[in-house]
Structures are given as C-alpha cells and as structure tokens.
Amino acid sequence: MLTDPRLIVPLDVPTLAEARAMVEAIGDGASFYKVGLELFATGEGMTLARELKAQGKQVFLDWKLHDIGTTVQRAASVLADVGCDFLTVHAEPQVLAAAVRGKGRSNLKILGVTVLTSLNDADLIEMGFSETARSLVERRIHHAIAAGADGVIASPHEAALARSIGGKDFLVVTPGVRPDWSAKN
Incomplete structure (x- = not known):
C-alpha cells in the first residue's frame, strides 16, 4: 500500500x-522522490530521474535554479520534456517568469524557493536584506503568484502563510518534515 502521495x-x-537501493528498499511505500543537487553533481541525477519516471514514480528536482532568464527558461524546457514533475527555482521575479515560460504547457510544476530554511533574520541582515525572513517569504510568495508559478517551498513556520496567500490550489512544499522519533538534524 502506498503512503500519502x-x-x-x-x-x-x-x-x-545508493539512491537505487533506497528506492528498491522503499518499494511501493512511496511514489514521489526528490533528486537533489548531490546526485545532480555526480552526473547521474537525470539518469535517476528518467529511471524513476519509467517506474511510474513522480520526480521532484530540487535544484534551486538561479541564473539569467534565458538559461533558466532553457533548463526548465529540457526538464519539462523529460517529464519531471516538480522543479525548484529561486523565487525572484525574473527567475520565476523564465521557468514558467520554459515549462510551457507541460505538467512540470514550478516551485519558488522563498528563503532557504537554514537562514534566519540575522543571516538575512548580513546578506543585505532589511526585512525579516517571514516578510521576505511573504514577498516572494507574491512574486511566485505574479509569475504564474505553481507554488513555493516554505518552512513549516511559513506554510500557513503561503496557503493563506496562495489559496487551496497553490502548492506549498515543506522540506525536512519528519516523524517525532527521527533525528532533528
């Protein structure tokens, strides 16, 4: 029986x-997998994405694209053609709009990364921002909506905010959510 989709x-x-072994060990226990930058950097991330799609699984490419519009648009177009399901890009207006153009009419869902969950208010001040993480998340949710993105990545602390601004059909993906008994690293 599959877990919650x-x-x-x-x-x-x-x-x-190791990724193949994990997928095999989980079996029918999951239908949706994230392929992150580590596997992408090995050169095998797309191989794995194609294998997972061939097995009928959904694929989330958590690559947090952040580049000039043309590059992001072309990358999103290639990934849409492969049949990937989710792609993350940084939630900045130009990047979001380019990714949305690149996905075209495919089923690829573009998710804007609002603020990296490892950053806090002090980190943002050090980076030159004058607003709190919550305020920046809110602003970037609005950027994602304006660009036509399908949703955002937001910490569990901002998930309700994203849902209230984006509405019921707006995707809100929260990373690192784990059972109470698991490690908190």
Whole structure:
C-alpha cells in the first residue's frame, strides 16, 4: 500500500547505487522522490530521474535554479520534456517568469524557493536584506503568484502563510518534515 502521495522522499545520498537501493528498499511505500543537487553533481541525477519516471514514480528536482532568464527558461524546457514533475527555482521575479515560460504547457510544476530554511533574520541582515525572513517569504510568495508559478517551498513556520496567500490550489512544499522519533538534524 502506498503512503500519502504528498510525501516526497529525498534521495539525498552521494551515489546513484545508493539512491537505487533506497528506492528498491522503499518499494511501493512511496511514489514521489526528490533528486537533489548531490546526485545532480555526480552526473547521474537525470539518469535517476528518467529511471524513476519509467517506474511510474513522480520526480521532484530540487535544484534551486538561479541564473539569467534565458538559461533558466532553457533548463526548465529540457526538464519539462523529460517529464519531471516538480522543479525548484529561486523565487525572484525574473527567475520565476523564465521557468514558467520554459515549462510551457507541460505538467512540470514550478516551485519558488522563498528563503532557504537554514537562514534566519540575522543571516538575512548580513546578506543585505532589511526585512525579516517571514516578510521576505511573504514577498516572494507574491512574486511566485505574479509569475504564474505553481507554488513555493516554505518552512513549516511559513506554510500557513503561503496557503493563506496562495489559496487551496497553490502548492506549498515543506522540506525536512519528519516523524517525532527521527533525528532533528
């Protein structure tokens, strides 16, 4: 029996062999997998994405694209053609709009990364922002909506805010949510 289809299992391992073993061990326990930058950097991330799609799984490419519009648009177009389901880009207006153009009429869902969940208000001040993380998240949710993105990545602390601004059909993905008994790292 499949688990909740909203659960996305992160394949945050250093090798394709380890990712394949994890998928095999989980079996029918999950239908949605995240392929992050570590596997992308090995050169095997797209191999894995294609394999997962061939198995009928959903694929979330958590690559947080952040580049000039043309580059993001072309990358999103290629990933849409592969049949990937979710793609993350930084929630800045130009990046979001380019990714939305790149996905075209495909089923690829563009998710804007509002603020990296590892950053706090002090980090943002050090980076030159004058607003709190919550205020920046709110502003970037509005950027995502204006660009036509399908949703955002937001911490559990901002998920309700994203839902209230974006509405019921706006996707809100929260990373790192774990059972109470798991490690908190």
